[in-house]
Amino acid sequence: MRDETLAIHGGYEADSTRAVAVPIYQTVAHEFIDADHAGAIMDLESPGFHYNRINNPTVDVLEQRLTALEGGVGAMAVGSGSAAVSMSVLNLVSAGDNFVSVPQLYGATYTYFAHVLPTLGVEVRFAADDRPDSIAARIDGRTKAVFCETVGNPAGNVIDLAAVAEMAHGLGVPVIADNTVATPFLLKPFAHGADVVVHSLTKFVGGHGTTLGGMIIDGGTFPWADHPERFGFMIEPEPAFHGVRYASEFSDAAYITRCRTVGLRNTGASLSPFNAFLHLQGLETLAVRLPRHEANSRTVAAFLAAHPQVASVSFLGFPDNPYYELARRYLGDRVPSILTFTVRGGRTAGIAVFNRVKLFKRLLNMGDAKSLITHPASTTHRQLTPDDLKLAGITPDMVRLSIGLEHPDDLIEDLDQALAAAAADAD
Numbered sequence: 001m002r003d004e005t006l007a008i009h010g011g012y013e014a015d016s017t018r019a020v021a022v023p024i025y026q027t028v029a030h031e032f033i034d035a036d037h038a039g040a041i042m043d044l045e046s047p048g049f050h051y052n053r054i055n056n057p058t059v060d061v062l063e064q065r066l067t068a069l070e071g072g073v074g075a076m077a078v079g080s081g082s083a084a085v086s087m088s089v090l091n092l093v094s095a096g097d098n099f100v101s102v103p104q105l106y107g108a109t110y111t112y113f114a115h116v117l118p119t120l121g122v123e124v125r126f127a128a129d130d131r132p133d134s135i136a137a138r139i140d141g142r143t144k145a146v147f148c149e150t151v152g153n154p155a156g157n158v159i160d161l162a163a164v165a166e167m168a169h170g171l172g173v174p175v176i177a178d179n180t181v182a183t184p185f186l187l188k189p190f191a192h193g194a195d196v197v198v199h200s201l202t203k204f205v206g207g208h209g210t211t212l213g214g215m216i217i218d219g220g221t222f223p224w225a226d227h228p229e230r231f232g233f234m235i236e237p238e239p240a241f242h243g244v245r246y247a248s249e250f251s252d253a254a255y256i257t258r259c260r261t262v263g264l265r266n267t268g269a270s271l272s273p274f275n276a277f278l279h280l281q282g283l284e285t286l287a288v289r290l291p292r293h294e295a296n297s298r299t300v301a302a303f304l305a306a307h308p309q310v311a312s313v314s315f316l317g318f319p320d321n322p323y324y325e326l327a328r329r330y331l332g333d334r335v336p337s338i339l340t341f342t343v344r345g346g347r348t349a350g351i352a353v354f355n356r357v358k359l360f361k362r363l364l365n366m367g368d369a370k371s372l373i374t375h376p377a378s379t380t381h382r383q384l385t386p387d388d389l390k391l392a393g394i395t396p397d398m399v400r401l402s403i404g405l406e407h408p409d410d411l412i413e414d415l416d417q418a419l420a421a422a423a424a425d426a427d
C-alpha cells in the first residue's frame with residue numbers, strides 16, 4: 001500500500017464485529033485464558049495484550065500505522081512527544097554516558113537535555129552546529145547516540161541526515177531523529193540512515209490541536225550486537241525484564257522491545273486508547289491536509305517577504321534560505337508550513353505583531369488546522385540564555401507562524417492589520 005492508503009488502512013483488520021472504524025478498547029487489562037497463557041504473554045513468548053500500561057489494541061493499530069508509514073520494524077506510542085523524546089534517549093543511556101545533540105531543538109527538548117539529564121549523570125553534548133564534523137568532534141567511547149530534528153523547530157534547519165548517519169555509524173553510534181515537523185509524508189528518516197525516529201503526534205498527525213501524543217519508531221537497522229562495549233545491555237540478560245536478551249531474541253526489534261519492557265513499563269507514559277483513536281482520525285487525512293498547509297504557507301511567506309515592515313522571512317521554500325539545497329534533497333519540492341519572520345523595530349515590534357493578530361492564535365502548538373503564532377524567545381525557548389538562543393538558531397525578534405488550513409486571504413488580511421497596528425503602536 002502507498003502512504004495515503006496506509007494512513008487510512010494500515011495496521012487494522014476488523015474483528016468479528018466487522019467495525020470499520022478502529023474500536024476504542026477502553027480497558028485496563030485483558031483476561032488470561034490460564035496460567036500458561038499468562039506466562040507466555042508475560043515472557044514475550046506469544047503476542048497478546050495483558051495490561052494497558054504496556055500495550056492496547058487501539059494503540060497498537062496506531063503503532064503499526066506509523067511503523068508502516070516510516071518504514072520501520074516496530075513502534076511504541078507514548079502520552080506526548082516529550083515522552084517520546086525522553087524515552088528514546090533513556091533507552092540507551094545510563095549515568096556516566098553521554099549523547100551528542102544538535103543545538104537546534106524544540107525548547108522543552110533543549111531544556112531537558114541541558115538541565116534535567118545532567119542531574120541523572122547523563123551528559124548531553126551540544127555540537128556547535130548541525131554539521132557532521134561538528135557532531136563527530138563531540139563523540140567519544142561513552143557516546144550512546146546522536147540526536148537531531150530532521151527539520152528543526154523553530155530554527156527551520158534541515159539536517160544532512162545521510163552524512164550525519166554515515167559519520168555516526170562509522171563511530172559505532174546510532175542516530176535518533178525527531179521527524180515531527182516534516183512528518184513521514186515529507187521525509188523518511190530511515191531511508192537516509194536514521195536508526196530511531198520520534199514524533200510528537202500532537203502536531204500534524206493529530207492535526208486539530210486536541211490531543212497530545214508521541215511515537216518512537218525503530219528502524220531495525222542498528223547492529224547493537226556488533227558493539228558489545230557500548231551496548232552490552234542489548235546483549236546481556238535484562239535484569240529488569242525476565243532476563244531477556246534483546247539483540248539475540250528480538251534481532252532487529254531489539255531497541256523498541258527494550259523501550260517497552262523497560263521504558264514504558266516503568267515510566268507508565270502510555271498513550272490512552274481514546275487519544276490513539278483521535279490520532280488515527282487525524283492520520284487518515286494528513287496526506288490531504290499537508291498540501292493545503294503548504295500552499296497557504298507559500299502564500300503567506302510571499303506576502304511577508306514583500307511587506308515593507310518585515311525585515312526577514314525564514315522559509316524553506318525560498319531559494320535564498322541557507323537550507324534550501326538540503327530541503328530540496330530531503331523534502332523534494334515540498335516544504336513544512338512552519339516559517340519565521342522578523343519585523344523592522346526588532347523584538348518590540350515582533351511582540352507587537354504577536355499581540356495584535358486577531359485570527360492567528362497566540363499559543364505554543366504547531367501543525368493545527370488553525371493558524372498559530374508564537375514568539376519563541378519569550379515562550380517555548382524562554383528559559384534559554386542569550387548564548388543558548390543563538391546556538392539554537394533563535395533570535396530575540398523572531399516570530400514563528402504555523403500556517404493552518406483557513407483561506408489564505410484571511411491569513412494575509414490578519415497579518416496585514418497586525419503589522420499596521422504594530423506600526424501605529426510604535427508611533
Ligand SMILES: Cc1ncc(COP(=O)(O)O)c(C=O)c1O
Nearest residue numbers: 080081082106153180200202213
Ligand atoms: C519537534 C518537537 N518535538 C517534540 C515536541 C514535544 O511534543 P509534545 O508537546 O507532544 O510533548 C515538540 C513540541 O512542540 C516539538 O515541536
